[in-house]
Amino acid sequence: MGVSTSAPQKGVAVVTVDFPPVNALPVRGWYELAAAVRAAGSDPEVRCVVLTAEGRGFNAGVDIKEMQRTEGHGALIGANRGCFEAFAAVYECEVPVVAAVHGFCLGGGIGLAGNADAIVASDDATFGLPELDRGALGAATHLARLVPQHLMRTLYYTSRTATAEELHRHGSVWRVVPRAELRSAALELADEIAAKDGHLIRLAKAAINGIDPVDVRRSYRFEQGFTFEANLSGVADRVRDTFGTHTSGTSGTDTSGTDKEQRA
Template identity: 70%
Template sequence: MPVDSVLREDHVRVVTMDFPPVNALPVQGWFDLAAALDEASRDLTTHAVVLRAEGRGFNAGVDIKEMQHTSGFDALIGANKGCFAAFKAVYECAVPVVAAVHGFCLGGGVGLVGNADTVVASDDAYFGVPEVKQGALGAATHMARLVPQHLMRTLYYTARTVPATQLLQFGSVLEVVPRASLDDAALAVAGEIAANDSRVIRAAKEALNGIDPVDVNKSYRFEQGFTMELNLAGVSDELRDGFAGTDKAGRR
């Protein structure tokens, strides 16, 4: 299963992404991930969620090749809607979501992690929003929840990445551990949350979302509008073709 959801005896639900080779999610993958998190919200026996991934890295964003091999704008619109649904499902999950991040966390991966409640990372983890390289905009809303404003802007404009170790000083990453210890570290935090009365924790999650200074759903949707403009202007196709090594018809 590309998206797997398992409820443990300690009431921690582990949601795992597995989309080889780099966890670049296709359109359906984003919706499947959203569905898994929505299920966690509805299930009162779920007290906390660990969001993790198999493979080389946590998440490489959207599947650019799927987009370029699909005629018209169906894949683009699908990716926009799918990412919005998945990010929203993380943010609005009725229980806290602990992101366990290893390797690369790029683009859409930052959207997931930026909306999580707690982030635990391995010592090889790094974060970035390389959208400008593919003629898109997005996830600045979520990167701004991980780093200070000026660093976010620099990362956005340059497509640079930032290591998890640097995020420790901002408090956006709780702890950085060896890769082999990542799952245990994330499960430990989630288990600590899950041990509390879930009625209180669910109320706390709703309360904390209610006092957030930025509406992440509206903010991200605003960003997506500029991506659509760039696509209509032909800029995005040109840059994605170069990235994917194909033309619009899928020829190399």
């Protein structure tokens, strides 16, 4: 359990997240993920990083139960800072990052996938921000990188999800493949990227980030301010407590109903 890094082929590092049962990451998990991605990207032998996960889904966000059982705002601050670091690590990785997404990609998962350079998804993957149902805010910055503006707003306000095929039609998902083929499809794309000159691919990544029309770090940090306001006002606890009465999971999603979620 945790975050691990492997090197299945030349020039490619695979960072794998495994926090059963649903990859809802505790505070330490976000920092571990950030460190692993930064380390992989700084390795001169690596030209592409694949971000993947074990288990039932790619990522279910933060561990809400950790917040509920922690006195004060320590867990909230830790989760916000951890997410900020993990998202930034993916975006700022010195080499391109390919996200291999399966199952549910919710909350913090959107921050990871939205900051990746390319996404390969299994045909059972769904993407969404159920934040308003869980007493949180944030990651609209990253959802806006995956879908057009008005669809982003509709998904955000309703907590609905979009399928991998829908995102493929919008151009944000490179390929949609059967789940059994996800790893090989992601590695195939990573291998094609890794075939480029290592120095040049790093220059390309820096150049593309430099012309990005949105400063994702500043934009996401702005959103986080409203998360703190929601918590200080008490509304976040009220919504989270309601959520807790309807699910026994430790995550930002009720995984028993993940596949039953309304889809946009």
